[in-house]
Amino acid sequence: xxxxxxxxxxxxxxxxxxxxxxxxxxxxxxxxxxxxxxxxxxxxxxxxxxxxxxxxxxxxxxxxxxxxxxxxxxxxxxxxxxxxxxxxxxxxxxxxxxxxxxxxxxxxxxxxxxxxxxxxxxxxxxxxxxxxxxxxxx
Numbered sequence: 001x002x003x004x005x006x007x008x009x010x011x012x013x014x015x016x017x018x019x020x021x022x023x024x025x026x027x028x029x030x031x032x033x034x035x036x037x038x039x040x041x042x043x044x045x046x047x048x049x050x051x052x053x054x055x056x057x058x059x060x061x062x063x064x065x066x067x068x069x070x071x072x073x074x075x076x077x078x079x080x081x082x083x084x085x086x087x088x089x090x091x092x093x094x095x096x097x098x099x100x101x102x103x104x105x106x107x108x109x110x111x112x113x114x115x116x117x118x119x120x121x122x123x124x125x126x127x128x129x130x131x132x133x134x135x136x137x138x
Contacts, residue, residue: 007123010064010065010123010131011119013060013063013064014060014064014119014122015115017056017059017060017063017064018056018060018115018118018119020055020059021052021053021055021056021059022052022111022115024048024051024052024055024056025048025049025051025052025107025111026048026107028047028048028051028052029044029045029048029107032044032047032048033103040094041090041093041094041097041103041106042090042091042093042094044103045089045090045093045107045110046086046090049082049086049089049114050082050086053078053082056118057074057075057078060122061074061127062134062136063136065122065123065126065127065130065131065132066131066132066133066134066136066137067127067130067131067132067133067134068130068133068134068135069127069129069130069133070130074126074127074130077121077125077126078121078122078126081117081118081121081125081126085114085117089110089113089114092106092110093106093107093110
């Protein structure tokens with residue numbers, strides 16, 4: 001069996017932590033569906049996604065990418081991704097919801113797109129040059 005390289009190990013860790021972030025997103029979305037059923041899809045989506053991102057960023061920065069880099073800079077780069085992703089996914093989600101798509105189908109589809117885009121952005125933009133620099137990497 002071939003030994004996994006660092007990027008493959010990061011992808012596995014990122015996947016596992018993203019699953020837990022997905023749980024945060026799904027639970028918060030479900031709570032909003034229950035507590036605020038009249039709210040537009042995009043509002044519930046934006047709130048649940050934001051909670052998930054903060055959680056996911058914190059854990060992946062420490063355990064997956066092991067970065068001791070500048071936190072405000074990394075958060076700004078993450079915010080740039082979401083400055084595009086949240087409006088785009090809110091737009092397509094709201095459009096699909098108005099076409100009669102079930103909210104949970106939209107949410108799962110959007111979470112998969114987010115997962116792939118987020119890993120690539122974080123690996124090659126946010127944490128580039130600062131990987132394996134924290135106390136866990138030593």
